[in-house]
Amino acid sequence: EAGVAQSPRYKIIEKRQSVAFWCNPISGHATLYWYQQILGQGPKLLIQFQNNGVVDDSQLPKDRFSAERLKGVDSTLKIQPAKLEDSAVYLCASSPSDWSEQYFGPGTRLTVT
Amino acid sequence: AQTVTQSQPEMSVQEAETVTLSCTYDTSESNYYLFWYKQPPSRQMILVIRQEAYKQQNATENRFSVNFQKAAKSFSLKISDSQLGDTAMYFCAFVSNNNDMRFGAGTRLTVKP
Numbered sequence: 001e002a003g004v005a006q007s008p009r010y011k012i013i014e015k016r017q018s019v020a021f022w023c024n025p026i027s028g029h030a031t032l033y034w035y036q037q038i039l040g041q042g043p044k045l046l047i048q049f050q051n052n053g054v055v056d057d058s059q060l061p062k063d064r065f066s067a068e069r070l071k072g073v074d075s076t077l078k079i080q081p082a083k084l085e086d087s088a089v090y091l092c093a094s095s096p097s098d099w100s101e102q103y104f105g106p107g108t109r110l111t112v113t
Numbered sequence: 114a115q116t117v118t119q120s121q122p123e124m125s126v127q128e129a130e131t132v133t134l135s136c137t138y139d140t141s142e143s144n145y146y147l148f149w150y151k152q153p154p155s156r157q158m159i160l161v162i163r164q165e166a167y168k169q170q171n172a173t174e175n176r177f178s179v180n181f182q183k184a185a186k187s188f189s190l191k192i193s194d195s196q197l198g199d200t201a202m203y204f205c206a207f208v209s210n211n212n213d214m215r216f217g218a219g220t221r222l223t224v225k226p
Binding site: 033040041042043044045048056089091093100101102103104105106107109 | 157163218
């Protein structure tokens with residue numbers, strides 16, 4: 001069974017630039033999550049999708065972050081414009097239901113300079 | 114609000130010995146799941162073990178076992194016969210059916226040869 005795929009693995013941008021991350025969940029998993037993990041901390045949920053609908057985006061900074069999950073499969077997370085404090089690892093995870101164990105992708109390490 | 118606390122930022126253990134990582138949580142929910150995830154330097158979050166709150170029996174997965182004390186809201190992870198490959202960050206996580214998954218701040222475990 002293929003795992004959760006994410007790209008790119010690394011990205012370096014200057015502040016005020018835009019960036020997008022892509023995630024392909026495990027086939028058949030209805031629930032998809034985006035997390036932000038700042039160095040030295042545990043992951044923090046940014047947004048949760050159930051199929052192509054948003055379940056929870058209460059911690060998503062909506063003035064600069066956006067996410068979509070068209071057709072209920074792949075998802076993209078965008079930051080526009082980026083700030084220095086957005087430097088973090090962005091993790092995508094998927095699960096068969098909304099409260100079972102989550103399967104994580106390898107993450108994208110973003111550095112904003 | 115649900116919170117997860119890992120009070121040991123760093124721990125070390127000699128190869129082949131046993132180590133216990135602590136986790137406490139706070140919730141008013143009666144049914145929930147608890148997890149331990151491992152995050153090696155590669156950043157991939159890997160599920161180590163899960164525990165369902167309504168099950169009294171402690172979960173076990175090979176060298177990994179938990180001590181689940183529901184009344185005390187404690188969920189510690191015991192790693193027996195520690196191996197060099199166990200070196201990683203370990204995150205305790207909690208999820209209930211109406212909340213997103215919450216992670217602790219993590220414990221950095223180093224297995225020494």
